[in-house]
Amino acid sequence: MKLTVTIVSAVLLSVNAFAWGPHSEIAQAALDAMGANDPLVQRLGPDAKRLAQYVWMADLRQSLLVRSDEVFYADDYLLFPAVTRHYQHICPEVEQTYSPYFRRALQAMRTESTHNASRWIGSLLHFTTDTGSPPHAAGFLGPAHSKMENWLDAKLIHIPGYQPQLLGADDASAEAGFLRRMVGLIEYSKERAQRCRADVDGDRRAPVESVVLESALETARVTADLLHTLGVLAAKATDDATLTGKVIVPKIEHATMSRLPAKVVLLGTSYSTLTEPDGTFTFRHLPVGEYRLVVIAPGRVSEAKPVSLAAAATVTLEPVDLSEGTDGNLVRNGTFTLRWASTEAFDHWSLRSLPGKLAASRPVRDWDGEWIPLQSGVTYHLIARWKATVADASGAQVFLRTKAKPDGGSITTDSAPVVQGTKEVAVTGSPEAAWAQVCIRASQAPDTVLKAVSLREAGAK
Ligand SMILES: [Zn+2]
Structure with a gap:
C-alpha cells in the first residue's frame, strides 16, 4: 500500500497523491482466477507474476525503477507515438488511455520479449485498475478521495471460481469489448462512490469498506477478462x-x-x-x-x-x-536529436509549464530530464554546450535539480544555473542529493539554443 507514489514534482503530486491502494492485490486476484493454464500466463511464463508489481507503472512516471534484477525508466513503457504525454488517472481523462495502451500491450505480446511485454501490460493495467476505484470513476477529488479508495482490507480481494471472459475474437472487436467493459466498470464504481459518499464524509469507515470492496472485486474481474483476452489474441499474429x-x-x-x-x-x-x-x-x-x-x-x-x-x-x-567515443554522460538524448515519441517534443525530456506568476511574467518553460541516481561522495559536472550561432539565448539556463528520495513528496533543490557564456556547475552526491534531474529553462525549444547537455562524473572522459 505504501508503494503509492514515486512521482517527481510537487506540481504533479496534487493529482497523483490519489492512489488506489490495492493495485497489486487486484492484479494478483485476476491472475489467481485465470490459473496456470490461461494463454496469457502460459505465454509470459515466470514474468506473469511480475504483473502484480508492474501494475504500478503509471504512478512511476519519469522515475527510474531500480530492483535487484532490473533497472529501467517507467516512461519507456508509458510514452510512445500514440501517447505523447502523461494522462491523469481519473475519469474522464483516464478514458483516453484505454485504446492506445490496449493496442500497445497487445503489440508487445506479439513482438517483444516477455520482460518487455509484461511491463507494457503493467501500464495498461494501471489505468484499468485505477478506473475501478470509486472516486476515480466518479471524478471525486479532495479529502474524500483518499479515504474512499483506501478504506478497504486488500486481503479480501479474491475472485475464486471466476471464469475470465473473452472480450472479442479479433483485435478490433476485443478493443471494442474492452471499452464497453470499462464503461460498465465506471458505472459500477461511480454508483458505489455516490452510495458511500455520505458515510465517507461522516467518517463512518465500516459501511464504506464493504462498498469499496465490491468495486475492487469487479475491477479484478475486468482485469482477468482483459488479461485473458490479450493472451488469446497474442497467439493470432499475422505478420511474420x-x-x-x-x-x-x-x-x-x-x-x-x-x-x-x-x-x-x-x-x-x-x-x-x-x-x-x-x-x-x-x-x-x-x-x-x-x-x-x-x-x-x-x-x-x-x-x-x-x-x-x-x-x-x-x-x-x-x-x-555505442561504446566508442563515450564520455560518461548519464543523460539520455542530451543532444535533443531523438524525436521518436513525438516530432514536436524530445524523447526523454518532459515539457512543464511553470506555475503561477513565473509563467505569467515570462513566456519561459521548463524541459525536465529524467531522474538520475547520484553516487554518494562522487562529484558530477553539469555541462552545457551552447550554440555559437545564437547571439542571444534570452536568459536560457540549465541547472540541476536534486532530491533525497525518488518519491514525489521529496523536497527538491535547484543548483546554480549554467547560463550562456558559462559552461558548467558541479554537484556532489549525498543523502540529500541522491537523485538529479537536468532542467532547461528557456523561452525557446532547447535545441535552438543548446548543442548538448551532459551530466558526468568528474574525471570521467
Ligand atoms: Zn494511478
Whole structure:
C-alpha cells in the first residue's frame, strides 16, 4: 500500500497523491482466477507474476525503477507515438488511455520479449485498475478521495471460481469489448462512490469498506477478462518477419546506470523495446516493410539504420556499438536529436509549464530530464554546450535539480544555473542529493539554443 507514489514534482503530486491502494492485490486476484493454464500466463511464463508489481507503472512516471534484477525508466513503457504525454488517472481523462495502451500491450505480446511485454501490460493495467476505484470513476477529488479508495482490507480481494471472459475474437472487436467493459466498470464504481459518499464524509469507515470492496472485486474481474483476452489474441499474429540484433552500450562507472538497458526504436512506428541483460533485442511478427532503427543509451543516440524486412524473413543486424567515443554522460538524448515519441517534443525530456506568476511574467518553460541516481561522495559536472550561432539565448539556463528520495513528496533543490557564456556547475552526491534531474529553462525549444547537455562524473572522459 505504501508503494503509492514515486512521482517527481510537487506540481504533479496534487493529482497523483490519489492512489488506489490495492493495485497489486487486484492484479494478483485476476491472475489467481485465470490459473496456470490461461494463454496469457502460459505465454509470459515466470514474468506473469511480475504483473502484480508492474501494475504500478503509471504512478512511476519519469522515475527510474531500480530492483535487484532490473533497472529501467517507467516512461519507456508509458510514452510512445500514440501517447505523447502523461494522462491523469481519473475519469474522464483516464478514458483516453484505454485504446492506445490496449493496442500497445497487445503489440508487445506479439513482438517483444516477455520482460518487455509484461511491463507494457503493467501500464495498461494501471489505468484499468485505477478506473475501478470509486472516486476515480466518479471524478471525486479532495479529502474524500483518499479515504474512499483506501478504506478497504486488500486481503479480501479474491475472485475464486471466476471464469475470465473473452472480450472479442479479433483485435478490433476485443478493443471494442474492452471499452464497453470499462464503461460498465465506471458505472459500477461511480454508483458505489455516490452510495458511500455520505458515510465517507461522516467518517463512518465500516459501511464504506464493504462498498469499496465490491468495486475492487469487479475491477479484478475486468482485469482477468482483459488479461485473458490479450493472451488469446497474442497467439493470432499475422505478420511474420523477425528483426534481431545486439547493442554494446557505453561503459559507465556507475553502479545503477551501468545496468540500464539500451532502448531500440523503429522511427515513424510505435515499435520499441529495451535490450535484454546480454544486450540482445528481438522484434517478432513485424509487418513487411522498410524501417529505420535507432538505439538510445545514456549519452548516445545512434545514427538511424535502414532495415528492409521481407515476409517471413529473419534479419540479424550487425552489433550496434555505442561504446566508442563515450564520455560518461548519464543523460539520455542530451543532444535533443531523438524525436521518436513525438516530432514536436524530445524523447526523454518532459515539457512543464511553470506555475503561477513565473509563467505569467515570462513566456519561459521548463524541459525536465529524467531522474538520475547520484553516487554518494562522487562529484558530477553539469555541462552545457551552447550554440555559437545564437547571439542571444534570452536568459536560457540549465541547472540541476536534486532530491533525497525518488518519491514525489521529496523536497527538491535547484543548483546554480549554467547560463550562456558559462559552461558548467558541479554537484556532489549525498543523502540529500541522491537523485538529479537536468532542467532547461528557456523561452525557446532547447535545441535552438543548446548543442548538448551532459551530466558526468568528474574525471570521467
Ligand atoms: Zn494511478
